[in-house]
Amino acid sequence: xxxxRSAAEPEVLPSxxxxxxxxxxxxxxxxxxxxxxxxxxxxxxxxxxxGLGLISVLPLPTLIGAAVLTLTFVATLAQRRxxxxxxxxxxxxxxxxxxxxxxxxxxxxxxPTVWQHAGFIEFITRxxxxxxxxxxRFSWPAFFAFVGFVAKAVGVTxxxxxxxxxxxxxxxLYLLPLAMIVRVMKANWRAKWFAVWLFPxxxxxxxxxxxxxxxxxxxxxxxxxxxxxxxxPAVLRTRIGGRRGKGDxxxxxxxxxxxxxxxxxxxxxxxxxxxxxxxxxxxxxLLLVGTAAHQLTPYLLIASSAALALVGRNxxxxxxxxxxxxxxxWISFMAYGYWRYDPxxxxxxxxxxxxxxxxxxxxxxxxxxxxxLGKIQRLRIVIVLVVMALTVIGLLRxxxxxxxxxxxxxxxxxxxxxxxxxxxGGEIALRTYLFxxxxxxxxxxxxxxxxxxxxxxxxxxxxxxRLRRWGPTLMASxxxxxxxxxxxxxxxxxxxxxQVRPGELRALDAMLDDAKGKPITLVWVSGEVxxxxxxxxxxxxxxxxxxxxxxxxxxxxxxxxxxYRTGLLQTPPVAPTKQEARDRRPNVAEIISAMQExxxxxxxxxRMNDTYQVLNFGLAPDWNQRLVGEVKASGKFKEVYAxxxxxxxxxxxxxxxxxxxxTPTGLIVGISNWTPAGLIYLPVLIGVLTARELRRIRLxxxxxxxxxxxxxxxxxxFVGFVAxxxxxxxxxxGTQ
Numbered sequence: 001x002x003x004x005r006s007a008a009e010p011e012v013l014p015s016x017x018x019x020x021x022x023x024x025x026x027x028x029x030x031x032x033x034x035x036x037x038x039x040x041x042x043x044x045x046x047x048x049x050x051g052l053g054l055i056s057v058l059p060l061p062t063l064i065g066a067a068v069l070t071l072t073f074v075a076t077l078a079q080r081r082x083x084x085x086x087x088x089x090x091x092x093x094x095x096x097x098x099x100x101x102x103x104x105x106x107x108x109x110x111x112p113t114v115w116q117h118a119g120f121i122e123f124i125t126r127x128x129x130x131x132x133x134x135x136x137r138f139s140w141p142a143f144f145a146f147v148g149f150v151a152k153a154v155g156v157t158x159x160x161x162x163x164x165x166x167x168x169x170x171x172x173l174y175l176l177p178l179a180m181i182v183r184v185m186k187a188n189w190r191a192k193w194f195a196v197w198l199f200p201x202x203x204x205x206x207x208x209x210x211x212x213x214x215x216x217x218x219x220x221x222x223x224x225x226x227x228x229x230x231x232x233p234a235v236l237r238t239r240i241g242g243r244r245g246k247g248d249x250x251x252x253x254x255x256x257x258x259x260x261x262x263x264x265x266x267x268x269x270x271x272x273x274x275x276x277x278x279x280x281x282x283x284x285x286l287l288l289v290g291t292a293a294h295q296l297t298p299y300l301l302i303a304s305s306a307a308l309a310l311v312g313r314n315x316x317x318x319x320x321x322x323x324x325x326x327x328x329x330w331i332s333f334m335a336y337g338y339w340r341y342d343p344x345x346x347x348x349x350x351x352x353x354x355x356x357x358x359x360x361x362x363x364x365x366x367x368x369x370x371x372x373l374g375k376i377q378r379l380r381i382v383i384v385l386v387v388m389a390l391t392v393i394g395l396l397r398x399x400x401x402x403x404x405x406x407x408x409x410x411x412x413x414x415x416x417x418x419x420x421x422x423x424x425g426g427e428i429a430l431r432t433y434l435f436x437x438x439x440x441x442x443x444x445x446x447x448x449x450x451x452x453x454x455x456x457x458x459x460x461x462x463x464x465x466r467l468r469r470w471g472p473t474l475m476a477s478x479x480x481x482x483x484x485x486x487x488x489x490x491x492x493x494x495x496x497x498x499q500v501r502p503g504e505l506r507a508l509d510a511m512l513d514d515a516k517g518k519p520i521t522l523v524w525v526s527g528e529v530x531x532x533x534x535x536x537x538x539x540x541x542x543x544x545x546x547x548x549x550x551x552x553x554x555x556x557x558x559x560x561x562x563x564y565r566t567g568l569l570q571t572p573p574v575a576p577t578k579q580e581a582r583d584r585r586p587n588v589a590e591i592i593s594a595m596q597e598x599x600x601x602x603x604x605x606x607r608m609n610d611t612y613q614v615l616n617f618g619l620a621p622d623w624n625q626r627l628v629g630e631v632k633a634s635g636k637f638k639e640v641y642a643x644x645x646x647x648x649x650x651x652x653x654x655x656x657x658x659x660x661x662x663t664p665t666g667l668i669v670g671i672s673n674w675t676p677a678g679l680i681y682l683p684v685l686i687g688v689l690t691a692r693e694l695r696r697i698r699l700x701x702x703x704x705x706x707x708x709x710x711x712x713x714x715x716x717x718f719v720g721f722v723a724x725x726x727x728x729x730x731x732x733x734g735t736q
Contacts, residue, residue, distance in 0.1 A: 023083050029072040030090060036065030037097055038104075046105055046495050051372030051615050054102060054492030063488070069094060070484045071477055073197055077449075078473040082189040091193075092172065095200045099168040099208065102492055108500040109163035112608065114209050115500060115543030118163060120144040123549045123664075125152060131664035132337030134550055139338035142292035143212040166210040171200055173218055174208075178438070180225035184232075185408065185442055186266050191449035194476065198441040201483055202387055204380070204491040205434045216297030217434065219290040223283060223301055224438065227308065228407060230279055232268045233315050233701070262452075264398065264405035265313070276697045280316065284690055287323045291330045296418065298327045300435050303417060307410045316696065322689045325721065329682050332725045336670040340732060369581075370615040376493035383486045384433055387440055390479070394446030401450060411439025448476040497612035500543050503645030504606045510641035510648050511602050512548055519551055519658040521598040524609060525586045525627065526556045527617035529564045529576075540604065541612035550664055555598060557591050559584045559619070581618030588630045595651050600658025603637065606646040670732045678724035685717040 040059040050056040073090045076083060102110050109115070120137065124130060125148035130138040137144075151159055178199055182192045208214050271279075291298040302323035308314035331339070391412060398405050415435035418428055449472055511520055524540035539554045564584075567574035576584075595601035610624040620626075628647060631637050637649040669675070692710035699706060 033065045033068030036061045049496040051370035054495040055489045070480045074477045077190045095171045099171045115546035119545040119549035121148045122547045129666040133665045139335040143215045167208045170208045177221035177225035184228045191445040195441040195445040204487045205430050212294040216294035223286045261404035264403050307414045311406045337668040369618045373615045380490045390447040391443035394443040397450035408439045408442045448472040501645040503643035507641045507646035507648050519661045521601040523555045527559045527613040527619045540609040582620040599656040603649040672731045674724045674727045681721045688714045
């Protein structure tokens with residue numbers, strides 16, 4: 001019997017039984033890499049980490065496992081079709097592997113700064129107020145208050161697990177807005193997935209712990225994702241103009257830089273008017289939240305939205321103005337307790353000299369301590385330079401293909417302007433690199449996969465086409481393995497003095513128990529050679545202030561300063577020799593003198609601070625053991641706490657009572673003659689500017705003249721508000 005088939009009916013071809021074999025093999029390689037990575041870590045402790053950090057104690061199979069995971073991902077990119085499930089699983093696995101490495105080996109949350117933030121949260125939760133006179137970070141308390149509120153609302157009293165595992169959770173949350181930004185870029189699936197993979201691997205900065213900067217960065221990414229997804233102009237254009245060549249045709253150089261190009265972004269996603277209104281309000285809310293949570297984030301929100309508007313990739317042209325008003329208002333009113341004594345020295349410390357700030361944040365962080373620690377600092381600089389070089393290559397390769405990647409370029413270069421603000425405690429280079437990553441990872445991926453559409457893969461092809469397929473894979477594999485290795489070295493390069501041990505917390509608890517509610521002066525020993533007293537470390541390396549933050553003050557006693565200070569002040573600076581640094585010793589008599597001047601003093605010694613001084617200032621490895629021996633032998637001290645990781649001593653004979661600490665001041669707004677008017681102008685101005693943008697999204701660009709009534713109302717309000725801010729700075733500075 002013969003059956004007939006309609007001509008319109010498609011012919012069903014038999015499936016190739018080997019078609020899914022590569023995906024199966026790659027999945028097995030992923031499993032093998034995970035086993036090699038994690039299983040050997042059982043029993044490994046970072047306690048004996050050297051100046052090279054965690055890499056000095058990692059077993060070889062773990063490093064091989066990391067290489068297998070990396071190569072498997074790039075091999076997945078080389079497949080004929082995109083295996084989204086496998087690629088997504090690999091990205092998540094890499095995030096978990098890299099950002100839980102220290103957590104699974106250490107009993108406590110890493111980074112001593114986490115425990116200061118725990119102190120802020122505990123203080124706000126316990127008192128219901130803030131202490132702007134206790135720490136500058138209380139002037140941006142939104143994040144701490146939010147965490148404390150949520151913890152109290154759900155009945156959680158022990159936040160230690162949250163502190164410990166927050167880095168990996170935050171890194172996974174970063175992927176959500178990044179996925180939205182990925183959909184904006186006009187690139188082939190290999191470039192997009194490689195950019196997503198690069199983001200967590202290139203993010204070695206270590207700002208993903210439970211901190212305002214991590215939360216602010218998440219706000220920044222969501223802000224960009226919403227802005228780029230729904231508020232780019234519907235018609236994207238490239239600039240045409242500039243110097244032309246002979247005749248009517250533009251010159252080659254002109255055409256390369258300014259000639260007509262294909263936009264590097266996909267068409268804007270269309271949504272309804274009410275959805276766009278909601279998104280505009282959400283963007284304003286993100287500006288408010290970002291400003292209240294962290295100092296640096298609002299500047300990047302404002303600068304990025306302004307730059308995108310300038311290059312025609314943001315139709316909400318008034319959004320930067322709204323952000324600027326909110327930022328000025330917060331600085332002037334809510335952060336008054338931070339700047340009131342010295343506005344120039346607080347708000348603009350180190351600002352106005354970008355080159356000096358850059359040098360202090362990079363090469364200036366390489367000290368005269370342990371050589372291995374210096375290698376870590378240099379490797380960080382090398383990684384940044386390599387990533388930046390790849391961004392240039394990627395930008396040029398796309399440009400040669402006639403693609404205008406102005407969004408990625410703006411996201412890359414705008415954060416560089418942060419160097420003109422302030423030094424941010426010498427960390428502005430780290431923060432700048434972090435904010436450059438959303439643009440950098442795309443341009444770096446384009447260095448290997450520049451074509452907007454995937455290169456076709458055929459089983460039998462000429463040599464040139466095979467090279468075009470496998471060449472990028474080989475180069476991407478080399479770069480990815482090196483970057484993975486670099487991450488494991490530099491991310492955990494300071495682990496010797498960044499791991500927090502339970503005994504260090506118990507030592508602080510012992511001080512609080514012994515003081516019985518009285519103020520505490522924590523005396524600690526520093527090996528720093530102080531060349532600028534204002535920049536000297538005021539607190540030890542450790543989890544100080546993790547509870548009862550307001551009870552503590554800190555006094556540093558230093559090793560011998562001369563002739564080393566004189567040498568460092570010379571041009572060029574002359575650092576102590578290795579032997580001179582090792583021969584330096586603390587003076588017990590000076591410690592006793594400092595403690596006698598401050599009744600209620602306790603000498604605090606910890607393994608973290610001990611290791612920090614050794615690696616950063618080249619001290620003898622046994623300096624702290626000798627000091628503790630001299631303290632015990634002096635007969636002047638009484639032991640309050642002693643353990644393998646920390647010890648606490650107080651004087652046997654302490655004369656007088658501890659001086660009372662200043663009462664936490666809470667929120668201080670500061671009242672000038674014009675302040676009441678400013679508090680009225682501010683909400684009205686923000687409301688008018690927001691209404692202006694809500695009206696804008698209903699109009700086409702040629703109808704924006706209809707926004708003039710909003711501008712007429714907003715302009716005098718804006719001028720008046722700026723005048724009030726200036727008046728406050730002039731009249732309230734230096735007030736008590």
